[in-house]
Each structure stands twice: as structure tokens, then as C-alpha cells.
Amino acid sequence: MMDFLDELRAFARESADVLRRTTLDIDRDPSLVDGVLGGALPWRHVGMPAEYYPDPPVVQGRPVYLDSCVEQVTVLEELARADAGAVLALPGPAMSGFVVAEIADQRQRERYYGMLAERPTWTFFGMTEPSHGSDPAGMATNVTGGLLNGVKRFVGNGARARIGVVFARRSAGPLGIAAVLVETDRPGFAGVPLETLGLRALALSELRMRDVPVEVGDLLGHHRSATRQGMWAAVRTFNRYRPVVACLALGVAQAAFDYVVDNRRLMRVAQRHVLDGFAERLHGARALVLAAARSADDDPGDGTLASAAKIRATALAEEITTAAVRFFGPGARWEHPLLDKWLRDARAFEFMEGTSNIQRLNLAQGYLNGRLGHAQAA
Amino acid sequence: MSTALSVDQQHYRAVAFAHGAAAALTLLHAETSAGVLPAGPGGHVFVPEHIESACDRYETPDGPRARDGAREEPLGGVSAGLVALRIRGAGPTHGGAWPSGVAWVRLGLAERLLGQATEHLRHRTVQQTATLNLPLVRAMLADAAGGIAEAAALFAAAPGSPALHRIHRSLDEVGRLCLHLFGAVGFLATGPGGDVRASELLADAYTPERPEREGS
Structure with a gap:
């Protein structure tokens, strides 16, 4: 049987098609979100507890409430490959839900x-x-x-x-x-x-x-x-939500990468090398985002891996979306409006839930405090 | 070529972290390639000196062969107690454990280097502030830690050749960042500079060839 997360990812990828049809329309007119997205996805809520969500989608016989970080990064990355903005515009608990749950x-x-x-x-x-x-x-x-x-x-x-x-x-x-x-x-x-x-x-x-x-x-x-009120909950919310932001950045990066592969059949050797490098980095960033999500689910008090994942996924999204446009020559940002959209979208992740400089300070401190998990524990 | 990243090999990471490249490669060799010189896809061998002198065979895609001096060419410019050879006709055995073991060794070496860099900077000062506490230094430290985290996550999550390539590239970045943290100390042939070079040469010798992307 297929691994649960693999099947969940495949289910989310299939579900995301509906977002592709509307992505440019919503980009032009964000007020369309309500009418266009209403009921379009199998999930009516993201992050609702089971007692308030009687009919979630079921994968491999398991209800998927999207109430764990691991489920969220798996599903939301796939949805973000279609439209990260629409993902963030989905109704439901989102970040405030983490605080309420805590x-x-x-x-x-x-x-x-x-x-x-x-x-x-x-x-x-x-x-x-x-x-x-x-x-x-x-x-x-x-x-x-x-x-x-x-x-x-x-x-x-x-x-x-x-x-x-x-x-x-x-x-x-x-x-x-x-x-x-x-x-x-x-x-x-x-x-x-x-x-x-x-x-x-x-x-x-x-x-x-x-x-x-x-x-x-x-x-x-x-x-x-x-000591267990406002800022305590805020920090834990950031630690849980940064892997989500990282997965959204990764989805945008993957979308731009896929677009180049699908639409630029003839490439010079140097361009193929650039793409190979990006493919490997996407692979690495995805593994890191998943590791960060697992860490956030296990201990939301520790944001070390969450910061690492956000730094790397955010940088990758900016680099790939910027490079993708250059594969298509003059005027590509008008001729390929999806690429232009992804390039604009990718720049948001840098400042969401803390800039990369803030993440670096977190990550460095986490490393110095021995929270990264290292060879001595191997 | 598909190379699984066996978690059974993570003890090489711990030995590399604690004792360095030669010790970890010695253990890896004893457990995966005893008596045989492990070769990369270009026929290169890069092992501790005592292993090179003790082995009477070398690896080929068709199985081990007896060493023949006429096919061997010593390669210079190496360090950290390791020696390099090029052997005509040598190459990795399909599915062999050495390449992934080398990646685990490199992860431990990267962690060892970053730990050393951290200690180095903890005891230096700039205008009476510990260098380690300067925000720009913290940022570089974070980027190195992020590279290690990505490599470790790949070992945990994604067996296969693409993961191995990315692990090596990520660890290459960590090595370069550590050299920046060490400053001129990292430019000396002995010490961290030599260790980074040895780690890079391990990747250069033993990373499996990347399959060609389809298309013109």
C-alpha cells in the first residue's frame, strides 16, 4: 500500500486542479475569492478540530482534518503549486487557530x-x-x-x-x-x-x-x-506556522520549475544544468520542510528546524521564480503571466512570520543550544 | 544509478564527528569493502594511507580485481591522512554501500567543522564582543546549520540518487561557510582547511554520476 503521506499528497495534487482555473482571475480581482473558492476543495476548513468538523476528506480510511503540521505541509504545498494566494485565502482557523488550540x-x-x-x-x-x-x-x-x-x-x-x-x-x-x-x-x-x-x-x-x-x-x-499566555502561544504559533509558509514557498518554486520544464522543450546545456541544480534543491527543501513539520508537531516550543526550512524554501522560491522568467526571453513577464504571478507571490514569503534575518538568528541560537540534532545523537 | 541512503550507516556520521575523516573511512571500509579499494565512477580512489597500502584488490563494476601497478596512477595534492589514486578500469559496483557511507561520513565531518568553527569564534573578540555573537557571524552560522539540517533531513526522508547529489552539494556549501567562519585559519593546508578539502574530494571522487535529463 502507498505510504499515507504519498497518497495524501497525490489526493491534494488532484484536488488542486480547480485552483489552477481561477488563479489569474483571483490575482486580478481578489474579491472573487469568496465566490470562486466556495466549496471548490475537498477541505471546507484547514485546521479545524475533529469535534467541529464531522465530514473531512478521508484518505486510506483516515479522516484528514489538516490539524497537524505534517498534514498541512503535505497538502498545502500541492495546493500552492496551483495558487498559494488562494491557499492563504481559504476560510478557517489558520494561524489564530493555533493560539486558540493552545x-x-x-x-x-x-x-x-x-x-x-x-x-x-x-x-x-x-x-x-x-x-x-x-x-x-x-x-x-x-x-x-x-x-x-x-x-x-x-x-x-x-x-x-x-x-x-x-x-x-x-x-x-x-x-x-x-x-x-x-x-x-x-x-x-x-x-x-x-x-x-x-x-x-x-x-x-x-x-x-x-x-x-x-x-x-x-x-x-x-x-x-x-508564563503560558500571550507571547508563549505566539512563539509556538510561529514555530508551527513557519513550516507552512516554507511549504507554500516550495509550492510556488515547484510550480515555476514545472512550467519551465513543460514549456521550454529546447534548452542549452547550461540551462539544463541550472534546472538540474534546482531539482535537487527542491528535493532537499521538501525533505527539510517535512522534518520541520514533524519537529513542530512533536515540540512546538522548538522552532530551530522551522527557521531552517523557511530560510531555504523562501530563498529557493525567489531564485527559481526569478530564473524561470529568464528562460523565456524578452517580455516574458507579460507573455507568461503565471510566471509573473509566481515571481510576485514568491517575494511575500521573505517577510511572512519573520524575515530570513530573524530566522537566521533563531537557527543560530537553536544550533548553539544543541537543538538541531547532531552527530553525537546518531 | 540508484543509491539507497541506508540509515544503518549513520554510525559513520558519529565517528566522523568525533574522530575525523580517516577514522570514519577506516570503519566504513572495514564494514563494506574490506581488502578492496573502493572506486568512484571516474576510477578514482581516495582513502586513508593505511588502507591503500593494505588492499590487494580494487573495485570494478564487475566485481573486485587484483591490483596491477601498471593501471594505477598516484594523484597528488591531498591531505588529512588520505591518498588518491586513479585506476584504469576501476569503478563502483552497482548498489554498493560505499557511496552512501561516504555521504554519512561527510555529514559528520561537516558537523565537526561547524562545531570547531563555533568554538574558534567563541574565543575571539571584535571590539570586546565575542565574534560568535556578531549578527553577521550568526547569520553565516545559521546558513551552515541550515545546510546540515537539509542534508540530515534528506537522509531521513528520501533514499535515492537525487538525494545523494543534493546532500553533497549542501555539505559543500556548509564546508565553504565554515571556511569563511575560520577566516585565514581555514586557508592553511592543515587544520580545518585541509579537512574541508578532504571532504570535498570525497564527494568529487565518489558521488554517483547524475542521470542525463531528457530533451535536447
């Missing part, structure tokens, strides 16, 4: 997953700020006197979401960051889409919060110790 109490889980199960619902993860990126030390968004104030930027699906998580400062110090569960229809909350060059389906947005009322029941993890 630290929400039962009432908060009901509130969040109940809303998502009711009908396809987008969510958001509000961390990055205009002046401070994702640096918690500089976070200006705050919860004071029951009111949430601040601005979050570069938030995926922010303008179309109904619920999500905003990180905000409650008190000084690293333990003073809270994860706040917020519905977007509260007074004072506004989500404004940003015009982007690539991954346009994602609808990166700015969230503006002015005196948004919040209460204790909105603070995720309020029932837990202070």
Missing part, C-alpha cells in the same frame, strides 16, 4: 470554532505593527480599562475576517502581552485591505482598533499561568 478555555473554544463551523469564516492573526514589526518589546497596541486600542498591519484576511486574535500589551515586560479574541463587528474595529504586488488573494489588511470593548472572557489563556 490556550483558549472551553467557552472561548466554543465561541471561536462554533462560529467557524456555522459557515465558512475567515480569521486573522494580528501581531505585526506599522512601526515595530512583530517585536513584542515595542508593541504599542494595548488593552487598558477594558478598551483595545492600536493598529496592526500586514494581517492576512483581516478585512474579510469575522473573528481573530489581536496581541496587545496589558502591562510592562515580556509577560505583559495578551492574546485577545475579538469579533470584527465590535464597535471601533475596522479592517482595511492593503494593495499588494503578490499573493493578492490573501487580502493583507490593516486593522484599526479604537476603544474596542473587551472583557476578561476575551483574553485567551486568562485561566493559565502568566
Whole structure:
């Protein structure tokens, strides 16, 4: 019998065809996402817990909820080969779901997953700020006197979401960051889409919060110790989501590679060598992404391999999409609009969930702390 | 040629990490090629000196053959206690364990080098800051660690020739990054520079030929 992950990958690859038909239309008009993607894929949700998702697709007799990192990187890479933007535009828990799964109490889980199960619902993860990126030390968004104030930027699906998580400062110090569960229809909350060059389906947005009322029941993890709340959950979410970003980058890279192989039959020897090198690197990056996903599932507190996977997959996506255009001569970015789209999309992964420089700092520290798994353990 | 990346061989990684190339290759040779000089696809042999002098046969695609000095040509410019030969008619046996074993050895060597580079930089300073703590140095260290992580992931996930090629290229990058971390120390023939060269020559000698891509 075929290995489960191989069969899951084959199933996802077959399912992805539907995304290929719409990818350029959605790129031109991201507002088509809702109508075009509704019900198009076998998964209605990505990352919903079993109790809220009674009818997931089944592969080899196993329900596939896409609630593990390994399942996600396997399936989402294949979908991203068709349209990474559409993958990121799928309704469901996405990043905020990791936070809810980690630290929400039962009432908060009901509130969040109940809303998502009711009908396809987008969510958001509000961390990055205009002046401070994702640096918690500089976070200006705050919860004071029951009111949430601040601005979050570069938030995926922010303008179309109904619920999500905003990180905000409650008190000084690293333990003073809270994860706040917020519905977007509260007074004072506004989500404004940003015009982007690539991954346009994602609808990166700015969230503006002015005196948004919040209460204790909105603070995720309020029932837990202070060291197991906001930033603790955020770090674990990044560690789990970076392999996913890496798999999306890998999907875009593979799509551009496949396009060259399929459409450029006559090649010089030097060009074939370039492609051979890319093929090997795709192979290596895929193995590393899977290893990172396994590590994230085993111990979401350790992001060492997640950073390694993101660095290498992101760089590869940028290199392959840039090189792919050059295989087709002058005007290729107009004559081959898919290549142009993938090139624009690939550049997004660099800044998502931490730039490569941030990943390098994580990876170096992880290595120095002996978290990479090395020869002594062999 | 398909070459499986047997996980049974990962003890070569540990020996290479702890004791270096010669010790690991000695163990690999004893367990996979005793009495026979292992050859790469170009007929090259690159082994510790004592193995070269002790073997009375060499590997060919059709099985071991007795050594004949007239077919052998010593090759210079090597280091780390290893010697190189070219033997006319020599070549790897299909499915032999030596090429994948060499890749495991190289992984251990890369980890050994990066560990040495880290220790080297931990004890140097630039304007009273440990060199290891400079962000640009950390970035280079991370890229080297990423190369090791990719090679290790390939061993775990993907048997076969494409994986072996990528493992070697990834470890080549790690070696070069380590040399950058060592600075001028890495340019000396002995020490880390010589070790990187030996590791690169192992890949040069023993990486299986890549199948030709179809098309014109």
C-alpha cells in the first residue's frame, strides 16, 4: 500500500486542479475569492478540530482534518503549486487557530470554532505593527480599562475576517502581552485591505482598533499561568506556522520549475544544468520542510528546524521564480503571466512570520543550544 | 544509478564527528569493502594511507580485481591522512554501500567543522564582543546549520540518487561557510582547511554520476 503521506499528497495534487482555473482571475480581482473558492476543495476548513468538523476528506480510511503540521505541509504545498494566494485565502482557523488550540478555555473554544463551523469564516492573526514589526518589546497596541486600542498591519484576511486574535500589551515586560479574541463587528474595529504586488488573494489588511470593548472572557489563556499566555502561544504559533509558509514557498518554486520544464522543450546545456541544480534543491527543501513539520508537531516550543526550512524554501522560491522568467526571453513577464504571478507571490514569503534575518538568528541560537540534532545523537 | 541512503550507516556520521575523516573511512571500509579499494565512477580512489597500502584488490563494476601497478596512477595534492589514486578500469559496483557511507561520513565531518568553527569564534573578540555573537557571524552560522539540517533531513526522508547529489552539494556549501567562519585559519593546508578539502574530494571522487535529463 502507498505510504499515507504519498497518497495524501497525490489526493491534494488532484484536488488542486480547480485552483489552477481561477488563479489569474483571483490575482486580478481578489474579491472573487469568496465566490470562486466556495466549496471548490475537498477541505471546507484547514485546521479545524475533529469535534467541529464531522465530514473531512478521508484518505486510506483516515479522516484528514489538516490539524497537524505534517498534514498541512503535505497538502498545502500541492495546493500552492496551483495558487498559494488562494491557499492563504481559504476560510478557517489558520494561524489564530493555533493560539486558540493552545490556550483558549472551553467557552472561548466554543465561541471561536462554533462560529467557524456555522459557515465558512475567515480569521486573522494580528501581531505585526506599522512601526515595530512583530517585536513584542515595542508593541504599542494595548488593552487598558477594558478598551483595545492600536493598529496592526500586514494581517492576512483581516478585512474579510469575522473573528481573530489581536496581541496587545496589558502591562510592562515580556509577560505583559495578551492574546485577545475579538469579533470584527465590535464597535471601533475596522479592517482595511492593503494593495499588494503578490499573493493578492490573501487580502493583507490593516486593522484599526479604537476603544474596542473587551472583557476578561476575551483574553485567551486568562485561566493559565502568566508564563503560558500571550507571547508563549505566539512563539509556538510561529514555530508551527513557519513550516507552512516554507511549504507554500516550495509550492510556488515547484510550480515555476514545472512550467519551465513543460514549456521550454529546447534548452542549452547550461540551462539544463541550472534546472538540474534546482531539482535537487527542491528535493532537499521538501525533505527539510517535512522534518520541520514533524519537529513542530512533536515540540512546538522548538522552532530551530522551522527557521531552517523557511530560510531555504523562501530563498529557493525567489531564485527559481526569478530564473524561470529568464528562460523565456524578452517580455516574458507579460507573455507568461503565471510566471509573473509566481515571481510576485514568491517575494511575500521573505517577510511572512519573520524575515530570513530573524530566522537566521533563531537557527543560530537553536544550533548553539544543541537543538538541531547532531552527530553525537546518531 | 540508484543509491539507497541506508540509515544503518549513520554510525559513520558519529565517528566522523568525533574522530575525523580517516577514522570514519577506516570503519566504513572495514564494514563494506574490506581488502578492496573502493572506486568512484571516474576510477578514482581516495582513502586513508593505511588502507591503500593494505588492499590487494580494487573495485570494478564487475566485481573486485587484483591490483596491477601498471593501471594505477598516484594523484597528488591531498591531505588529512588520505591518498588518491586513479585506476584504469576501476569503478563502483552497482548498489554498493560505499557511496552512501561516504555521504554519512561527510555529514559528520561537516558537523565537526561547524562545531570547531563555533568554538574558534567563541574565543575571539571584535571590539570586546565575542565574534560568535556578531549578527553577521550568526547569520553565516545559521546558513551552515541550515545546510546540515537539509542534508540530515534528506537522509531521513528520501533514499535515492537525487538525494545523494543534493546532500553533497549542501555539505559543500556548509564546508565553504565554515571556511569563511575560520577566516585565514581555514586557508592553511592543515587544520580545518585541509579537512574541508578532504571532504570535498570525497564527494568529487565518489558521488554517483547524475542521470542525463531528457530533451535536447
